[in-house]
Amino acid sequence: MLIHTVFDLLAACAALGMTLFVYHWRLRDAARKIDSAGPLYGLALVMGAAIGGFGAGTLNLWLSGAPGIGRSIVGALAGAIIAVEIFKRWRGISGSTGLIFVPAFATSVVVGRWGCFLAGLGDDTYGTPTGLPWGHDFGDGIARHPVQLYESLTMAVFLAVALTLIGRRNGFFMQNGFYLLVLVYAGQRFLWEFLKPYGSVVGTFNLFHLICAGLVIYSLAMMARGKAS
Template identity: 50%
Template sequence: MSGAVLHTIFDILAWLGAAAAVWWLSRRRLEFPAQSFQLPYIAALMFGAGLGAYLFGSANLWLSGQSGIARSVEGALAGGIVAIELYKWSAGITVRTGARFALPLALGIAIGRLGCYFAGLDDFTYGTPTALPFGHDFGDGVPRHPVQLYESTAMAVFALLYVLAVLNRNAFMVTNGFYLVLACYGAQRFLWEFLKPYGPLIGPFTLFHLLSLSILLYAAFMLAMAPKARPVHERAAA
């Protein structure tokens, strides 16, 4: 089976995993802001995420001396954040609306990155050469850092911690989960970027270094400004 087919399969599994996370959270009957379920909100999110995915993915490809069009999950994150913040500002929404996306996002990335790993060299998400024993040969005879697995593992660990927090009714984790998953993603992605063959943009830093840092700083600001978390309550059964 080709790498492209495997990538597509894991993309589908990532969406299914995210959907399963949404279903599981709904079974826990947690209270999430109603605005995040409204159609204009979802439309803004999808538009921003799609635009960011292709804009940043393609820009990184060009900065690395390659031609073509590419997608980026980090670009999708950044685009989605900007689009939603602009939408909330225009609609006068002041409540924080991202809480319900924390687990689907972490689980989706954890699964999706496995597809990047199996896609091999064509996916351009592999790491730089390494002499470490767990280096992986993606088909060109050069052992490389399997950075896709590093990222998948980091996000899977976050997903597990989040599930435990939900089961233990951890109000801070549930209320601020979206910003916590962004902080986790931004920090680990910033580190892994040093192990990727992407072209630098400023000094030793790539476009995704700067994007990771921006996401991390955004998450840190939102966490610092977070109101005191109230006890987690379940929605009344319909």
């Protein structure tokens, strides 16, 4: 799994570089809300992401009949959101604080999913069999949906749009950029989950379907609340 580790590091470095770029370019003011929240904000975010990422990833493996320790980026996103929202309510912080993370998160997915793709079957992120011409053999002689690349491409398009809107200082995006990221990421991930051989929880829906549905509801509710206020 060395290739996966290499791409994890590349994704982290790319995300950090993107954050520094957008901070100095357009999002210095957005970052001030986090600075004013204090160091416990970062602690809540990291702890929530770790618990959600490893918890959801591991539970999904068990539900799929493959005991072990797993990681999940959508689980990390959900865990971070829950922890930060609890922290914000405790500290009386209103409004979105996540805009500065939007380009970084999208960048990490764009780069990191290539590591998942190149890691093959051992990564447990491959898709179901397909007869489509772009199906990929991950090492078992079966052409499968390269769902990792579907996700990477989708988030690359989102990143390009996001940077354009940030560059224009689009009012709606500057206020709701994080919620739009959650909506797009969870929405596209919900679709790709139908192309993965994971164990189901309810009907044809696996654990990640349920998490993504919750994230979509969260993002729509937060944007609606912001519009009403």
